[in-house]
Amino acid sequence: MSTAHGAHDAHDDDHGHVDHGSPFIQHHYDDAQHQFDSGKLGIWLFLAQEVLFFSALFVAYILYRVHHPEIYSYAHKWLDVKMGATNTAVLIFSSLTAAWAVRAAQKNQKGLLIGCIAVTIGCACTFLVIKYMEYSHKVHEHILFGRYFDPCISPGGTELLTKHNDCKGTKSTVEWSLDQAGELDLLNGKALSGCMEISKFDQEPREPGIQASCHVFEVKRTRNAKGDWTEGARREITNQCPEEGLETLEGKKHETPKYPCWRPAVQPAVCTPVVAANKPPSMQFGVIVEYGDEEERGEDVAIDAKCDAAKPEPQPADIFATQPETERLGQKAIQPIHQLTVHEEHELESLGPPPEHTGMFLTVYFAMTGLHGIHVLFGVFVFIWLLIRAVKGQFNDTYFGPIDFAALYWHIVDLIWIFLFPLLYLIH
């Protein structure tokens, strides 16, 4: 029998029942078994509603992923798999200790029970500390939800110019460049490219002959009180697009095109990569995109591009005779002749600008991990309460319900993380 403190408030030992084995067996239950079974059914019903509770967020996740897979495959690169995996292992280990705590209580092993609960609390706090590190990194770099998404760094760690100028850079223009060494002035930080739909930005532009010669105009557009747009005079600017490839450009000391070249007639809203001249051909392209800015501006510079039709790529008569005549100068660097693997496609996508509404991934991320984190925090408080009671010796082999129920709750928290980890961190 335990030496429980008889401090339980509504308890009176003298209402006619025989010894329950624990002063915490309430008088309205037949016996300890009855109380335990009632509590267990209660916690299972609670866990069932927890499943339904989280399923709403999983629905949001699945729906958005079905509609915008490109956002998930892009934005998950901001998450740190190592931290996520560490947290998974920490939670699994704490689940083991929680399960062991139940076993210890059932076997009257007070010291082991206290140890198991303490380790569980320690693991839960470790989880929260790692989560805090991840969150604070995202807050610091403005990798945030919804319209607060304004990242200071690309997934690859490149520093970016942001809309609100709170990292560094110019206002209302976001520029993404692969080049770490000053390719950002490619557009003088002023260009508005008018790019809209970049959900699959490399599906069309990777076709041959895309770098057609363009005539680009800058147009000053103003907006009156009614919201109608009027255009000023057009000013043609030199924006020669590379036609023959990088080597040709370098040989001719060609000027770098100021604006990206559109593919004529097809998808006028799709941005095409600009090949930076005078650079080694490895991954040296950038795309300029403005997105997600809800601010109204009085006047704007718009770009009007007229492009010559792209030259049709000569089709090889024999499909087996693919090389080497189809390889034009520089082409190999821009567009691989071989069929890209899925991995390479993802790499290409991740190197470009983010798809539109990329912040939605982080909305889902913060909502799901945030709700989960609140559950972890609540679990910490519950286990601290249980630790105090265990130290007081209030649990024994007839009264261990609270330990069992808290452990069940803890397992469901672990269970949800088991799904969150691959769904958020391990997107391929």
Place this chain on the structure above:
Amino acid sequence: MAATEHHDDDHNDISHVAPARVLLATGGTLLMLTLLTVLATHVDFGANINLAVAMVIAVTKATLVILFFMHLRYDKLFHTVVFVSALLAASLFVGFTLMDTSQYQQTNIWQPSNPPRAPLGPRPTTG
């Protein structure tokens, strides 16, 4: 009630005691599966198969947790009924929501200050 004689083996009058070996084996398997699912992302099976692999591992891990850590294997059948019915309700929830998602047109959102030059047609139906 209140028979509190102490048993040396894993016995409890009120509830089943999880054997130590089962707990250790479950925990070890879960950690191994976590390592496996991280390693699996480094292999390129194609996006869908990679997702399927990750989900199969996650479901396996979840089943282990439910059966052994949460004692459902040794527990009353009614608790299984409660939990599985919650899973069924959740899958109905997901299934019915996804049923008609392809019936809605995509919405193109653009900046009012920078309207597109050409009217945007329906998005190309890829994927």
